[in-house]
Amino acid sequence: MRKEVAPIEGSELEAIAESCQQLINSHKTLTLSTLSSEGKPEISYTPYVRGEDGTFYIFISELAHHTPNLLANPACSIFFAAPESETRNLFARERAFLGCDVEELPRGSEPCDRLIDLFQEKFGNTVEVLRNLPDFHLFALTPQSGQYTIGFGKAFKINTDGSLTHIVIDKK
Template identity: 40%
Template structure:
């Protein structure tokens, strides 16, 4: 085989390999995205990790609603997380499977992501949309709380995240709606790289 034919063969092999990987990624997205969307819809609250101006961390939670590519929460500035979100827009968020639903408490399904918290102005269209989304989920309690001056509406804008299905099944997420999915192949939870949906025996 001539050098030209060899180079052409290598190029064709690379193209086939690339197309195959693209197909695999698309199949992964097609399988995982509906599952992730369902997981988000089944959760009513999210866990928050915030920090104050001095960097002191605080763990808390808040009811949420999804709208306009973000997670809306209505929180009081009298609470530590409410003050922290006004002082520092960086926040880490987790949606977590209930213990009673988990196969094992050592590998509960969870969606975690870094986000930027945006304080929504009361006189904005975004405030109306956010409150409406929360009211649809939680009823008139939201209508009452949104009228209180110490309660502020925040939109949490995801930057990057991780969806964990179980041992060795972690998937990195990117995009404003966390819709770009890639299998995380760096040995999550101390396990070696495994096929995307296998369950290795190594402990967490």
């Protein structure tokens, strides 16, 4: 006998959206998935800073495979997950992914300099060295959609405005 699940809505959904933001904000790095020039998926991680509008900014070297990937194909996915050590059932691990449009911010521009200052505030003196290296690029990753999962049957579409919609599969 199958049990019908009512969609989660209202204040409960708002509380879950807040949990999603807490998960993302608990990380200093993001997992980054890009496509190579051959169309093959490649994954890595990088530190990030986040703008007030929800945009993620990454400052990465041309030596990293994801930089030429983003220059050639300005789209990516980013991923955040709860620590394994804090997860009772690894099949139901709390996680969020976001599909993002990507834009490079030109070096020497006011927005670029301001954001690199934020990186330096957050990550320290290493950024002072990196900001002077010409192979580093600053990218803005603007979320378009995604999914937040907190357990079995508890998956939510992340909308462009950051709100959530409960994903309910009709199993009839």
